[in-house]
Amino acid sequence: MSHMFRLDMIMAILSVILGPALLMFYFLDTCKRILRREFGHEFFHSVVNANRLEFPFVRKALEEFNAPVDYERFRMQLKCDFLALTYLLKNAGNAKGRLSKEERFLTWYFNAVVLKLIITHWLRLSERAAVLRLTSILEYFANVLGERVDTIRFGDMTASDYLMSL
Amino acid sequence: MLGNLLATAVEYTVQALELFLVVYLLYRGLWKRHAGVLVYLLSLLAVDEVVRRYFFHRYGLNSLAYAYSYWLTDVLLALEAFGLICIFFRRACVPQLWRVLRLSLIVVFILVAAISYLSLSHHKDNLLHSFIYEFEQNLFFTCVLLNTLLYIMLHQMGSADEQLALLVCGMGIQFAGPTAGLALVHLTVGGQLAYLLLHHIAPLCTLGMLLIWTYAVRRFTTVQEPTYRASGHRGTVPALAGAGLHGD
Numbered sequence: 001m002s003h004m005f006r007l008d009m010i011m012a013i014l015s016v017i018l019g020p021a022l023l024m025f026y027f028l029d030t031c032k033r034i035l036r037r038e039f040g041h042e043f044f045h046s047v048v049n050a051n052r053l054e055f056p057f058v059r060k061a062l063e064e065f066n067a068p069v070d071y072e073r074f075r076m077q078l079k080c081d082f083l084a085l086t087y088l089l090k091n092a093g094n095a096k097g098r099l100s101k102e103e104r105f106l107t108w109y110f111n112a113v114v115l116k117l118i119i120t121h122w123l124r125l126s127e128r129a130a131v132l133r134l135t136s137i138l139e140y141f142a143n144v145l146g147e148r149v150d151t152i153r154f155g156d157m158t159a160s161d162y163l164m165s166l
Numbered sequence: 167m168l169g170n171l172l173a174t175a176v177e178y179t180v181q182a183l184e185l186f187l188v189v190y191l192l193y194r195g196l197w198k199r200h201a202g203v204l205v206y207l208l209s210l211l212a213v214d215e216v217v218r219r220y221f222f223h224r225y226g227l228n229s230l231a232y233a234y235s236y237w238l239t240d241v242l243l244a245l246e247a248f249g250l251i252c253i254f255f256r257r258a259c260v261p262q263l264w265r266v267l268r269l270s271l272i273v274v275f276i277l278v279a280a281i282s283y284l285s286l287s288h289h290k291d292n293l294l295h296s297f298i299y300e301f302e303q304n305l306f307f308t309c310v311l312l313n314t315l316l317y318i319m320l321h322q323m324g325s326a327d328e329q330l331a332l333l334v335c336g337m338g339i340q341f342a343g344p345t346a347g348l349a350l351v352h353l354t355v356g357g358q359l360a361y362l363l364l365h366h367i368a369p370l371c372t373l374g375m376l377l378i379w380t381y382a383v384r385r386f387t388t389v390q391e392p393t394y395r396a397s398g399h400r401g402t403v404p405a406l407a408g409a410g411l412h413g414d
Contacts, residue, residue: 008300012349015307019346022310023371026338030378033332037385102381 031109034102035140043146044139051088053081053142059135062128069127075117078134082110085141093148103144110137169366176369183376184211187383194387202253203333203379209246210372213239237298241286244305245279251312251337257330258320278308303348310341332382336375343371 048056054077061067089103099107117130188207191197197204221235252271256264282305289297317334325331347364354360 008352011304011307012300012352015303015345015349016353018307019310019342019344019349022314022338023342023346026335026342027374030332030335030339033328033335034381036328101377102385105377105381 028109031106034106035136037140039143039147041147041150042143043150044142045146047085047088047142047146047149051084053084053138054078055081055135055138055142059132062132069131071117071121071127074131075114078131078138079114081138082107082134082141085138085145088145089141092145103141106137106140110134113137173366173369176373180369180373180376181211181214183373183380184214187376187380190380190383196383196387200383202250203383206243206246206250209243213243237302238286240302241282241305244302244309245282247337247341248275248278248309248312251309251316254330254334254337255316255319258316258323258325258327274312278305299348299351303345303352306341306345306348310338310345313338313341329382329386332378336378336382339378340371340375343367343374 044056047053058074058077062069086099086103086107089099090097113130113133117127117134120127120130184207188204188211191200191204191207217235217239218232221229221232225231252275255267255271259267282301285297285301289301313334317331317338320327320331320334344364344367347360347367350360351357351364
């Protein structure tokens with residue numbers, strides 16, 4: 001009976017530890033899989049140029065020049081890019097005026113990674129992976145936005161023509 | 167008050183998503199490819215909308231009949247989910263590997279179902295005490311383990327079936343959260359906080375699973391190539407030009 005009791009306890013403790021760990025794991029893996037979506041074209045360049053976004057420079061600094069992480073600066077740059085991109089995703093060529101389900105899911109992921117960045121900075125661990133992950137989320141947002149804008153056929157239409165055609 | 171409102175909102179969202187997915191699978195003719203998913207969703211709907219609702223209205227929230235109906239349907243759903251994971255295994259495996267795995271999965275499924283039946287019938291008099299939490303925790307934990315095995319197998323095989331991987335992730339979320347919640351209830355011997363946590367976690371995890379499944383089903387069936395203009399890709403897209411102009 002006491003063996004059974006001990007086994008029960010072991011199972012319960014295992015479940016309490018593994019449950020949240022697996023929950024987090026599956027959540028993160030889902031986000032990574034959404035980010036892995038392939039676009040027909042690298043749409044993000046045009047969006048970056050048009051809106052002077054900074055995340056490609058952050059990534060380039062880390063990946064190509066192996067620069068040290070400037071925590072305050074990078075965090076501010078990425079946060080500003082995030083705000084600009086989420087605003088555009090909600091309002092640029094979007095009849096619903098709100099984020100889609102996967103975009104909202106990824107905004108949660110972005111905030112979770114920002115939290116991870118803050119914690120790693122606080123614990124004085126390497127922040128590099130978190131910063132790179134943030135740039136990949138922003139690239140995804142920029143790609144979605146670029147793809148959407150690219151599919152709208154403005155042609156020679158004026159703004160009023162376009163609105164009248166809706 | 168706010169907690170109750172949120173719980174109700176989550177509950178209705180879950181039901182709406184279940185209904186949406188069922189209609190979507192049927193309407194798009196995807197029910198053959200996702201027969202297991204469809205059956206599971208229909209069961210979720212039937213349990214939530216018919217069985218539990220009937221017992222709730224007829225006997226009341228605090229009645230024994232409602233409690234029995236709630237937990238027994240929960241066990242049935244878990245067993246069905248177990249079967250669904252086996253179907254996912256079938257989809258993931260090449261025929262040779264499936265021939266090897268099939269027997270083991272069938273044996274495991276029969277074992278789990280038999281143990282569930284024997285345990286429930288053995289404890290039918292004190293079903294609603296701590297036993298049911300412990301029992302469900304073990305059942306859910308088995309489902310999580312099997313699901314994780316499938317996930318590892320998909321990873322090892324380098325499977326290109328992204329839709330299946332997402333369906334598996336959704337299933338993992340559906341079981342991982344409640345497993346921890348049930349175990350916490352068991353460990354704290356019915357602590358109030360653990361109950362509260364379980365009460366909120368379970369529907370949220372179901373919501374997470376349904377959102378991921380909706381994404382997986384829609385993304386891999388409605389992917390459309392973006393239409394490029396004859397003149398090719400614009401050099402610099404004035405993204406802000408689109409801002410405020412409504413229409414996809």
